[in-house]
Amino acid sequence: MSKHHLIIAGGGIGGLTAALALARTGHRVTVLEQAAALAEVGAGIQLSPNASRVLVDLGLRDALDVHAITPRDIVVHSSRSGGEVARTPVGRSVEARYGAPFWVIHRADLLAVLAAAVAAEPKIELILDARFRDASPAPEAITVHATIAGEPRDLKADGLVGADGVRSRVRTKLRAGPPARYTGRTAYRATVPIDRVPEAFRDVTAMWLSPRAHLVHYPLRAGREFNLVAVVEDDWQSDGWSVPASRAEFATHFGLTGRSRWPEAARRLLDLPETWTKWALCGFEADFDWTSGAVTLLGDAAHATLPFAAQGGGMAIEDAAVLARVLDAANDVPAAFRAYETARKPRTRAIVEQAVSNGRLYHLPHALAVFRDVALKWGVGGQLLDRMDWIYRWRVDRPE
Template sequence: MTSPDSGDQTVLIAGAGIGGLTAALALGRTGRPVTVLERRTKVEEVGAGIQLSPNASRLLIDLGLGPALSRAAGEPKRLVIRNGESGRTLAEMPLADAMRQRYGAPYYVVHRADLQTILLDAVRGLPNVRLQFGRTVSSVDTEGDGVTVAVETASGPETARGALLIGADGLWSRVAAAIGDHTEADFTGYVAWRATIPVGDVPPLFQKPETGLWLGPGAHIVHYPIRGGQVVNVVAIMKDREAERGWSRPGDAETQRRRFRNWAPELSGLLSRMDQWLVWSLFDRGPRETWTSGRVVLLGDAAHPVLPLLAQGGALAIEDVAVLSRELARTPGDVPGALRAYEARRRPRAKRVQAASRANATNYHLSGPFGLVRNVVLGRLSGTRLIDRYDWLYGWKPEAD
C-alpha cells in the first residue's frame, strides 16, 4: 500500500463480521479505497439466526441490499410471548405488515450465514474494496495524516497503511487493546444455546410463521423460522456457572433437555428432537471510556457489546456504520473530528440499548411472585401498546440521532 502521508485515503477495517462488512460496503460505495483485515482464514457463520428490526433493515436496504434480503429473509407475522412453564399465551405483538406500516421498513429474520453471504457478495462487487483473510492486528501507530497497522499472518508480519482504522473486531477487540484500552469483559452468568432444525421435524406449534418467546424462571427461549420457512432457529438463554470465550462450542443435548424438562410439554417436545447445539457464554461490558484515538475508531461490540436479549447486537453495529459514514462525509478534511462526532452521537443510543437489553435479562427470568406480576402486566397489554414500547428502538433513523 502507499504511505499515508502521500495522500492515501484508504480505510482500514479490522473485522469482517456484520459491522465490518457493512462499513466496507457503506464506505466503499462512496468511492474510497477500503481494505478489510480479518483474522479468520474464511468467513463463516453457522447454527444461528439473526433478527433485523426496522432500524437496521432500512439501513441495509438503503445500501442496495433490499432485493437480496427479500429473497433470503423472512418476516414473521407476529411475536407470541408465552409462559414457559404452562405454555399459556401472555401477549402478542404484530410484526410483518405492522412493522412496515409503522416504521417504513420490514422486521426480518435471517440465517447469519445468508446475511454474511449477502454482505460479502455486495462488498466483492466493489472494485475499490480488498478483503484480506488470515490477518490479525497486533499494533497500531497513528502517524501524521495516517495510520500504520502491524498485522500478523501465517507467513509472517505485514504492515497496512491508510487514512484511518475502524475496529469492528468484536467484544475481544485487538484494535481496542492496541490503542490502550485493555478493559476485560465480565461473564454475566448466562449462556446462550443455539440450534437450527428442519421445520418438518418440529411440532406443529413451531411451524407457524411467527416468533415465539417463552419466559420462565432463570431462562427463556426464542424461536423463529428462517431460510424460507424451511428451518426453525432456536435460542435458549439460561444461567450457568462455567464461562468460555467464543460462541460455537458444542453443547450436550441431554443437558438441555433436563434443564427444561418441567417446562410446557410443547416446548419439551421441541427440545427432545434437537440433538446439535452450539453454546455461547455471554460476556458483557459497558461502553469503553473512549471509542476513538486520533484516526482509530471502534464500532459495534468492540465499542459497546450488547447482550442478545433485545436482538440488537447486529442492528446497533449497522446503525454505527450509518452515523460514522455520515460524519466522515461531513468533514472529509478532519478525520479525527469526524470520529469524535460519531462517538458523541452514538454513545447515548448505545448506552440506552445496552441498559434495555440488561433489563430483559432480569425481566425475562423472573420467578415466583415477581414472575406472576410480570405475566399479569403483559396480559393487559394490547399488541399496539406493546409496539409503542419499541418506538424509540425501531423508529430510529440517522437524522434523529
C-alpha cells in the same frame, strides 16, 4: 469533502456493513479478517427496521429478501401460566409503521450477501487470513501491523476502525479499553428442519419466559429451517463461539428429564434438536472512550450487549451508517471519529441497558412473574412494539 483510506479490523456484520457504507460515499477501505474463509457459525439473527433500513439503503433488499422471513407475529409465553400472554402482529404492520421490514435471517446468509456486495465494490479490498496485531498512530497516517497468511505486514491508512468483536484487540491494545468479561449467562443454539415443528410455531417469532432461563425461536432460510436459542443463567466460561453441547447436558439445564415447569409445548420444542452449540455471553464496562485520533471502534468491539433486545447486530449496522455519514461531511478523520462516537454513545448505551432490563423481566421468579404476565396480557398487543418503538424508528438521517 476529501476521501480517505480506512482500515477495518474485522469482517463480521459490522465490519462488512461499514466497508460498504464507506465505499458508497467514496472512501477506499481495506478489511482485515482473521478467518481464512468468511463463515458464520451461529444460527439466526433478527433484524428490526432500524437495521434493515440501512441494508435496504445499501441496495441489498433483493438479495436479502431471497433468504429473510418476516414473522407473522411476535408471541410471548410464560412458563408460570403455561401459555401465551401476549401477541403482536409483525407481518406487514411493522413495515407499514416504520417503512422497513422486520426480518429473521440465517447469519451465514446475511454474511454471504454482505460479502458478495463487498466483492462487487472496487473501492473495498477484503483480505482474509489477516489478523490485526497492533498499530502505530502518527499525525499524518496510521501504520497497522497485521499478520497476513502467517507473514508480518505493515499497512498505512488515514484511519483504523476496530470492528473485531467483543474480545476486540483494537479496544484493549490501542484504546486501553476494558477486557471482555463473562456475564453468567450461556446461550444454547440449534436449528432443525421446519417440518418437525408444530404448525402454530412455524411463522412466528416466539419467546418462552421462565425463572433464570428463556427460549426464543423463529423460522429461517425462507421457512425451511427453525432456529432455537435458549439462554440460561450459569457460570460456564469459554472463549469458544460455538462449543458443542450434548442433548443430555442441555436436558439437565432445562429440566427436561425431571419434573419441569416448562409447559409441555415448550418442552417438546426444546427436545427437538439432537445437538446444541453453546456460547458463554460476554460484555464489558461501558465507561471508556472509543476514539483516539484516527482510531475508533464499531459494533460489539465498542458496545457488546446481552442479546435480550436482539440489537447487537442492529447497533453494528447503525454504527456503520453513521460513520459513513460523518466521514462524508468532514475533512478530518479524527474529528469525524469523535463526532461518530458522540452521536452513537447515548443510544448504544440505552439499548444495552434495555437488554439488561429485558433480561431481568424474562427471568423473573414465578412469584414476581405474575405481575409481568398480567401487564403483558392487558397491555394489549401494541405494548410489545411500543416498548421497542424508540429503537425501531431510528434512521440515520433522523436519529431521534
